[in-house]
Amino acid sequence: MGITIQEASRISGLSAHTLRYYEQIGLIHQVGRDTGGRRSYTQPDLEWLDFLTKLRTTGMPIADMCRYAELRRQGPATAAERRRMLEAHRERVLERIAQLSEDVSVLDYKIDFYHAMENS
Amino acid sequence: MGITIQEASRISGLSAHTLRYYEQIGLIHQVGRDTGGRRSYTQPDLEWLDFLTKLRTTGMPIADMCRYAELRRQGPATAAERRRMLEAHRERVLERIAQLSEDVSVLDYKIDFYHAMENS
DNA sequence: CTGCATCTTCGAGTGCACTTGAAGTCAAGC
DNA sequence: GCTTGACTTCAAGTGCACTCGAAGATGCAG
Numbered sequence: 001m002g003i004t005i006q007e008a009s010r011i012s013g014l015s016a017h018t019l020r021y022y023e024q025i026g027l028i029h030q031v032g033r034d035t036g037g038r039r040s041y042t043q044p045d046l047e048w049l050d051f052l053t054k055l056r057t058t059g060m061p062i063a064d065m066c067r068y069a070e071l072r073r074q075g076p077a078t079a080a081e082r083r084r085m086l087e088a089h090r091e092r093v094l095e096r097i098a099q100l101s102e103d104v105s106v107l108d109y110k111i112d113f114y115h116a117m118e119n120s
Numbered sequence: 121m122g123i124t125i126q127e128a129s130r131i132s133g134l135s136a137h138t139l140r141y142y143e144q145i146g147l148i149h150q151v152g153r154d155t156g157g158r159r160s161y162t163q164p165d166l167e168w169l170d171f172l173t174k175l176r177t178t179g180m181p182i183a184d185m186c187r188y189a190e191l192r193r194q195g196p197a198t199a200a201e202r203r204r205m206l207e208a209h210r211e212r213v214l215e216r217i218a219q220l221s222e223d224v225s226v227l228d229y230k231i232d233f234y235h236a237m238e239n240s
Numbered sequence: 241c242t243g244c245a246t247c248t249t250c251g252a253g254t255g256c257a258c259t260t261g262a263a264g265t266c267a268a269g270c
Numbered sequence: 271g272c273t274t275g276a277c278t279t280c281a282a283g284t285g286c287a288c289t290c291g292a293a294g295a296t297g298c299a300g
């Protein structure tokens with residue numbers, strides 16, 4: 001019934017090694033085991049992995065993700081703190097987007113310049 | 121008249137060490153020297169550094185930057201290739217921005233969810 | 241029965257972009 | 271004359287996030 005590490009790897013895009021690593025450092029909490037002791041991922045596990053991946057690709061350090069995961073484990077009492085973490089992270093991502101957009105306009109300028117050069 | 125490495129460091133935001141490193145790997149070509157053999161940066165040097173920094177912060181690998189710098193050194197004949205490099209890089213940056221924007225909306229969703237939780 | 245995937249723990253290796261430190265020389269400013 | 275900042279070369283270290291490999295055990299599928 002559960003999802004094997006192999007499948008979870010394929011779905012999440014993370015290697016089996018990395019999945020074990022994430023579990024070891026506490027990013028994923030207590031993945032269930034089947035009768036043979038093998039990891040058995042659930043749908044919520046995969047959703048959580050998906051969210052973790054979004055945090056990572058948006059540049060949240062592993063240490064912060066661990067902190068967030070730990071708060072989540074502590075239950076609803078930590079909801080406000082988790083929200084604040086996400087809000088702070090959101091701000092950083094927006095800044096990053098703004099910076100990248102600015103830099104793209106410099107690229108555009110340069111590219112236009114090259115085009116002008118080639119057509120002269 | 122020239123700009124010392126100290127000033128160039130302050131203006132560019134790169135350490136003196138990094139400036140020497142960039143020169144060593146060919147990112148900056150032949151920075152001028154004063155009578156005492158000390159580096160003397162020019163305004164164009166600083167502008168180039170500024171552009172290099174934009175390439176870096178937008179995620180271009182050092183190796184690609186070196187390639188671009190080399191083409192630039194080869195003169196106008198390589199303009200089209202440089203333009204193509206910038207265009208390809210521009211595409212990658214736009215994709216990155218799109219990805220980040222998507223991820224921000226997931227953050228927004230989660231944050232809203234926390235707000236709803238807190239107000240219930 | 242065989243073979244493969246999985247499990248555990250552990251330490252070491254990788255890639256990138258610096259960053260630091262050592263060791264010794266040199267020249268200008270105070 | 272001494273300090274300060276710069277120069278050179280070179281090797282080693284750092285931080286992050288994996289990534290890999292070894293070693294030995296186990297259990298399910300064909």
